[in-house]
Amino acid sequence: MSPGDERGYGDYPEPGQTRTRLPDPDPYGGAPRRPQRSSSRSLVTVVGVVVLLIAAIAFANRGDETPTTTHPTKATQPQSTATAPTGTKPVPANPGTIPSGYAHTPQGAQSAAANYAVALGSADMFNKPRRDAILQAVMTPSRAIGSEAAFDRAYTPAFAKALGLNDDGTAPKGYTFVSRTSPIGTKVTETTDNSVTVEVWCSGLLGLAGENSTNPVTNSWFTLTMKLEWAGGDWKIATHSQKEGPAPVPGDDRASSSEEMSKAVDEYGGFTYAR
Template identity: 50%
Template sequence: MNPGDGQGYDTDERYGGAGQTRTRLPGDDEAYDTTRRSMRPSRSLITVVGVVVLLIAAIAFANQGGSPDTPSDARGPAPSETAPTGTRPVDTTTSGIPTNHPRTKQGAESAAANYAVALVSAEIIKPRQRTEIIDSVFVPEKKGELRKKFDTAYSDRFLSNLGLDENGEAASGSTYVSRTAPVGTKARSFSSDRASLEVWCTGVYGTAGEDSRNPVTSDWFTLNLELRWVEDDWKVESFSQSPGPAPVNGDNRVSPADEIAKAVEGYGGFTYAR
């Protein structure tokens, strides 16, 4: 939900800026933007703090690959930037978010993908879960500032505009949806202490319900994250987002609200790995 440069987060012209401008929370010209994207008139409210609000059942990048004893010529070509490495994902979590990623380039890419899912999830809009996400994902010196920024962004008025109560819950008969699925990762730069990465994502966002003012729609965007090695894991120091790359929309049949709600409730998410 927030993209940025360490002091603020970037967004694109669909979210209130031009190109990649600084993202800001409501009423804060130096922080983060709450208008994630103009999902048609109703969609402009769906995200906050850059790219926020979601978690979706998508395609896991935890490719199993061959065992260490398998001859290299039997495993196929070596992994590249566009191919999964075969490295298994981490098996530990904090507040449901994968943690303890290895101090490697692959570990940083895996962390970036997993954090993208958490930062743009339905959980981050809920006060208790939001605090847990911030504590799990960000570097220590950013946590206090971000709690205040996010709390201001997700005001009761903002939640009401989304059709949610003060706890971020949808009205009876409706389901709030915000799920992001990483499609791929790329490391722009890497060292043992810092990593600059891109995560290409798609996702579904909105409220599934017969009277919804924000129907569930899909989006494509790239999340840019600056990670730093701290507390024995990769943590987010800043992040920004830009639109696309987006494919041509298919001619899929639009599902009714109850079908979308059942899918969200019935399909779980994944742990991602490079």
């Protein structure tokens, strides 16, 4: 977790409307509560959506060309399974790096899109040097520099302050900053020999975990659409956009304490995604 005024780049379309909901007085109180299903959202939810939309806006450098496309048939689409991989062996990756070396197939493009969604939704995007390294790794060479400039306009000290962060994007002492994107599934919508458009359905976490946090960690659901191009022997992002949902009905889970949330973030690592 998303996303110049959100996690994104290029010629910027206007971001979609958002709804706000006032935060609960004690979001980390630990008492059981049912979700408030009003038409408004908390400030952090709005900011989270804005972050994600920035990424979509920044990536929205759509070319004028209309490539010849073919749509995958039901017979050729990867079939989901509970635990088993559905094709090419997952790509290797060293700890702390973005996986690379995907197969030159629609399946490989789906693996790339899922892993790139994780990287673009990470807390590292709030740190300038780490953000630039991510963009260099996931963008096509022709888009990387423009993407860095667009993100610099989005991830400003004022934006960090709105999330409760320090100017350099780090969490204040005693707090844990959470920004994670988890792909739920992928779908190919268009293909050519060297271009694949992939939709990635995601769930995201964003906020500050801490005893007195006014921006508690909240959850959002969104779908990222990435046009990937085969460049330099791997799949790279050429354009990117986002829309809200599909979102499930909120459950009745008890909100975790700030200590539980911070511990979970520290102890549970991420995954390398591949089909």
